[in-house]
Amino acid sequence: MEKRQYNIIAETGIHARPATLLVQTASKFNSDITLEYQEKSVNLKSIMGVMSLGVGQSAAVTITADGDDEKEAIDAISETMKAEGLTE
Amino acid sequence: MKEFKGIAASDGIAIASAFRLTEPDLSFKKRSITNASDEIKRLYAAIDVSKDELLTIQQRTLEDLGSNEAEVFKAHVAILSDPEMLKRVKSTIEKEKVNAEYALNKVTDGYIKIFNSMTDNEYIRQRSTDIRDVTKRVLSHLLGVPLVDPALIHHQVIIIAHDLTPSNTAQFVPTYVKGIVSDMGGRTSHSAIMSRSLEIPAVVGFKGDLSEIKNGDIVIADGSTGNVIVNPTDAQKDEYTQKQADYRQRKSKLAGFKYETTSSSDGKHPIIAANIGTLEDLGGAIENGAEGIGLFRTEFLYMDSNHLPTEDEQFKVYKTVLEKMHGKPVIIRTADIGGDKDLPYLDVPEEANPFLGYRAIRMSLDKPDIFRTQLRALLRASAFGNLSVMFPMITTINELKKAKNVMNQERIKLIREKVPVKPIKIGIMVEVPAAAILADQFANEVDFMSIGTNDLIQYIMAADRGNRMVSYLYQPYNPAVLRLIKHIIDACHDNNLPAYMCGEMAGDQTAIPILVGMGLNEFSMSASSILKSRALIKRLDSREMVTLANKAVTMASTSEEVTAFIRQATNHIQ
Incomplete structure (x- = not known):
């Protein structure tokens, strides 16, 4: 199991476009991937789940991947977060 | 052939086929079903067609309007691919033995409620519009009622609509939308103002029954007079094609005033x-x-x-x-x-x-x-x-x-x-x-x-x-x-x-x-009014206009009297 924490710096939090891209990235992998925020956890492959968390600016989130490609999944997700300006 | 009258809202003449922009009836009843797997198959078929449609719209929007406008359709596809949501709809059909329409609506309503309750998070609340739009699309396929997509317009049309919203017009591709006819509003309504800034001829406040105009009917919309002709005769078509050419010529003549400073005579x-x-x-x-x-x-x-x-x-x-x-x-x-x-x-x-x-x-x-x-x-x-x-x-x-x-x-x-x-x-x-x-x-x-x-x-x-x-x-x-x-x-x-x-x-x-x-x-x-106004002011003597203005505010008691004064004062410059 791979686990990583992130601090969201984007002014509008995880909003539509980055959320869609995160979900798209996560969906490429076989691992079960979850996003955790304020003690709620959702499937990162579910756009509505991700949106329903309402992650805002300066939120601390944890992403966990569990499966045969967990390492690659976390790396790819970290990259998307950075490219979308969600994290530093 | 039928002639109608409306309010002239945006100059110019459009001749093209009618495209009706209407809200389809997507009402349905809750039904009990016996074969859940058939119902799920029906659901997936509707979702697949919807996704195909959305990909086409996304592609067209990307080509015609740009990536920002196309983004929303990407989000729609993502919603339809959401494994959690699909799981919930499926299990609602299986457990409650209800039809796909009802199950889908129940699940998406649940999400909409969650999103709407997130008062501190405006952009997420806005997502509920996306969910509603996507639900409508899938429902339209389940019910066999076609949905109208302005983004899919790919030939020259005149939009026939009860009213236009900014999100409608955001999807219009100027190359294809040649004119607008709507039965709401006056010259200062939002659809009128928008069509003027897009320089699309428009007639608003249509006096008549819009449903008499069918998809594909040839329509002439004269945004300078408010005349609308449905399925014109050949003679009318010729007449308006000529008027259209005249209008364009006048417009290019006015272009000469573009670099001039505005000045009265x-x-x-x-x-x-x-x-x-x-x-x-x-x-x-x-x-x-x-x-x-x-x-x-x-x-x-x-x-x-x-x-x-x-x-x-x-x-x-x-x-x-x-x-x-x-x-x-x-x-x-x-x-x-x-x-x-x-x-x-x-x-x-x-x-x-x-x-x-x-x-x-x-x-x-x-x-x-x-x-x-x-x-x-x-x-x-x-x-x-x-x-x-x-x-x-x-x-x-x-x-x-x-x-x-x-x-x-x-x-x-x-x-x-x-x-x-x-x-x-x-x-x-x-x-x-x-x-x-x-x-x-x-x-x-x-x-x-x-x-x-x-x-x-x-x-x-x-x-x-x-x-x-x-x-x-x-x-x-x-x-x-x-x-x-x-x-x-x-x-x-x-x-x-x-x-x-x-x-x-x-x-x-x-x-x-x-x-x-x-x-x-x-x-x-x-x-669109700048050049003709500059041309008009150039012909006016401001001292004569002072007299006119004073007359209008002191002597006139009605609008009609004022316009008569104006005609009198400007007769010699027409």
Whole structure:
């Protein structure tokens, strides 16, 4: 199991476009991937789940991947977060 | 062949086939089912077709309008691919033994409720619109009722619609949308204003039954006269094709006035500026030789967005406008939201009388966070051009003082933060009769005034400008209106202030001679009216127009008498 924490710096939090891209990235992998925020956890492959968390600016989130490609999944997700300006 | 009449809303002639933009009936009943797996298959089939459709729309939108506009359809596809949502719909069908329509609607309603309850998160709340749109699309396939997609229009059409929303028009591809016919509103309705800024011929307030126009019917829409002809005869088609050519020729002749300074025949120089609502409109304003921007409506920043626009987002837009105008004066109006403009992410209660209610500066002063963000963006942008700011719907001196005060506080904060800020002229939009009557008092507090005739006239005449039943009362030439306008202009001049006008009346060819006579300093209008207005003013002698204006405000008792005076005074220049 791979686990990583992130601090969201984007002014509008995880909003539509980055959320869609995160979900798209996560969906490429076989691992079960979850996003955790304020003690709620959702499937990162579910756009509505991700949106329903309402992650805002300066939120601390944890992403966990569990499966045969967990390492690659976390790396790819970290990259998307950075490219979308969600994290530093 | 059938002929109809409507209100001429945007110049030009369109001849193309009809495209009906209607809301389909997606109502359904809850049904019990016996074979759940068949029902799930039906659901998946509808989802697959919807996804295919969305990919096509996304592709077309990307090619025709750009990636920003296409983004929303990507989000739609993502929603339809959501494994959690699909799981829930499936299990609802299996456990409750209900039809796919009901199960889908139940699950998506659940999400919409969650999203709507996230009051601190505007952009997520806006997502509920996406979920609703996607649900509609899948329902349309389950029910076999076709959905209408403006983005899928790929041949030349005239849009036939009850009313147009900004999100409809955002999907219009100008190459294909040749004209607009709608049965709502008047010349100053939002669809009319939008079609003028897009320079698409439009007829609004259609008198007749729109359902008589079928998809694919050939339609002629004359946006200069308000005539609509459905399935014209060959002779009519020829006649209007000729008119269309004449119109284009006149337009290209006027292009010669593009680089001229506006001047009356006796050498008075009022400014002709443009009203713009978006960055796209700016192109049209420059293209038509605007000498400034007399009104930049900032509402689009709030309406075309799924969240409150941030300071940086606004700053970039204001800076772009100022830079592109190269030092020419630009008046930006703070947000006129509330009332008729519903913002999904902002909780504005519905009102019985939105035009007499909570909107514009009233809302800004009540929601200082939103107001301050906009003022900061404006102050920061001031370093990049010639900026004036005006407040909409000012009614009392106290409101104005409060607004100025907030602006001053933000200015001081920015200066302390060492952000460059240039002096900004402050004005009010005079559109409430109370402010108009007290114009001489307001003159002590502002650098300019801009008369917003669209609202001012409807408030003077107590007639909703969008209501066809009372549209006869919307009378720009009524002596009551003219007297009040003259009172405002005189109050400005007595106090050495310039008087501007940014309502539709400023571009009205009948009203211009009188306004020149009143000494109006700036006429701000839709880009498409600039050149013909400049050509008109060039033929007017301002001294003769002074006589006309005085006659109109002292001797006339009706609109008709005023127009007769105008005809008399301008007969020799036609």
